[in-house]
Amino acid sequence: PVGRRPGFLPLSLRDWLYLLLRTPVSSYFFHRFLHGLHRLFHGFRQGFCCGGFRTGHYPVLVSIYGGPDSPRVKDVWGTGCSQWWAYHDVIQVVLDNRVSGPLGKKGLEAAYRHLATVEVQDFIDGLKYFLDNSAVNKAKTGVYGFSFGGTMTTLLVTEGCDYFKYGIAGGGVYDWALYDTHYTERYMDTPQVNPEGYASTRVMERVSKSGYKGDRTNMLRITHGTADDNVHFQNTLQLVDQMEKDCKDLELAIYPEEYHGYRGLKSRHSTMQDYKFWYRYLLRRICRKHLLKNLVNNYGTGIYRNR
Numbered sequence: 001p002v003g004r005r006p007g008f009l010p011l012s013l014r015d016w017l018y019l020l021l022r023t024p025v026s027s028y029f030f031h032r033f034l035h036g037l038h039r040l041f042h043g044f045r046q047g048f049c050c051g052g053f054r055t056g057h058y059p060v061l062v063s064i065y066g067g068p069d070s071p072r073v074k075d076v077w078g079t080g081c082s083q084w085w086a087y088h089d090v091i092q093v094v095l096d097n098r099v100s101g102p103l104g105k106k107g108l109e110a111a112y113r114h115l116a117t118v119e120v121q122d123f124i125d126g127l128k129y130f131l132d133n134s135a136v137n138k139a140k141t142g143v144y145g146f147s148f149g150g151t152m153t154t155l156l157v158t159e160g161c162d163y164f165k166y167g168i169a170g171g172g173v174y175d176w177a178l179y180d181t182h183y184t185e186r187y188m189d190t191p192q193v194n195p196e197g198y199a200s201t202r203v204m205e206r207v208s209k210s211g212y213k214g215d216r217t218n219m220l221r222i223t224h225g226t227a228d229d230n231v232h233f234q235n236t237l238q239l240v241d242q243m244e245k246d247c248k249d250l251e252l253a254i255y256p257e258e259y260h261g262y263r264g265l266k267s268r269h270s271t272m273q274d275y276k277f278w279y280r281y282l283l284r285r286i287c288r289k290h291l292l293k294n295l296v297n298n299y300g301t302g303i304y305r306n307r
Contacts, residue, residue, distance in 0.1 A: 059140035059282045060130055061085055062093045062164070064156075066119050067148035068108055068187055071096050088283060093130060097122035108187070113197040115176060115187050116151055123152065124160045131163065139165060139217070142282045144274075146170040147231060147260065150222075154203055154239070157220045158212035166281045168274055170223045171260050174203035174235040204242040214249030221251035221277050223270060225258030251277065 065072050073096045085092045097119040099111045110118050123143075131138050143164045145153045150172025157167035173179050176188050177198050191198050199205075212218060224236040236254075243250055253273060255266045262270045279287035 053135045055134050056137050058089055058091050058135050059137055059142065060091045060093060060127070061278070061282065062095055062123070062127060062141070062143040064095055064123060064143060064145045064152050065147070065149040066097055066100050066116075066123065066145065066152040068099050068111065068115075069104075070100050070148070071102060072100070090282065091130070091136065093127075095123055095126040097126075112187060113189050113194050114201055116148075116155060116201055116203070119152060120155045120159060123156055124163050127160075127163050140282050140284075142166040142168075142278065144168040144170075145172075147172065150231075151203065154220060154222070155206065157218070158207045158210040161210065161212050161218050165218050166220075166277075168221045168223070168277060170270075171225065171228055171231045172203075172222075172235065172239075173231050174239040176201060178232055178235055178238075180230075204239050207239065207248070208242055208246050212248055214243075216281075219249075219251065219281055221253070221274075223253040223255065223262075225255045225260065225262060225266075227257045228260045230260040 063072065072094050082092055098107045099119050099122075101107060127141065130136055131141070141164055143153050143156050144167060145151075147170070150169035151174065152172075153167040153169035154172055154174070156164040157169075175198075176184050177191055181190075188194060188197055188201075212220070214220070222236060222240070224231075224233055226233045236252075240250070240252060253270065255262050255270065258266050261267075276287050279285050
């Protein structure tokens, strides 16, 4: 939805009911998921694409997590941060893949012993659906996520750089051999039994082989806390080391003594830098200091509120 007033929903319930009663049923359509039985109902088409939309103008920002059995798509209104995106004419999208969605064991089996592979393709397919809309600016597509979402974001901006141009990845796992056994071996088996799976899913090598540019048209920002006792800081060190050897530029923010998620002043700093990143790449504008202060004060750390 595109709105002009932060803090207000783009359309009220009365407006939706008015559109529902006045729009012929033939104007609604269904889009079936590629993997699964659920459908996306894209009704209220006039409400979503209201008058004044400009062709090839609107950036798209995708919020993801993507971990096994951890859906993000819910029937709820967005947070204040979502209203901030709408205020700046950014189309915000939340996507699930077949592994994180409500497909149960069938979905989990799709990624068994090779996590973060089919999930990447699912997110690319999901974004393609929106890129087919003539109103979307295909050169301004962003994605952000934390933890498993950070892993996904890194892969999407590198392996999927033809579609996902910019991304902010926080606290991601980049080598499953570095993560805790009780989670990893549930989905990957042990390194002794599945050495090929661990080797083929290492993000360092995948990024190295990707077409990631690391320039104005395709940029990745990575953040991590040095005291992260969930996803160890070693993950980011190894990824950055490989990217530097490959001469692939990136933006990097390290938060000393911070854990899996940033607190206090470090959280505020992270949020401010994230806003600057999106202004610089997605909106192509200069973010003034007074505006940045108002953003953080009004919306806080809402950019990662659902992580």
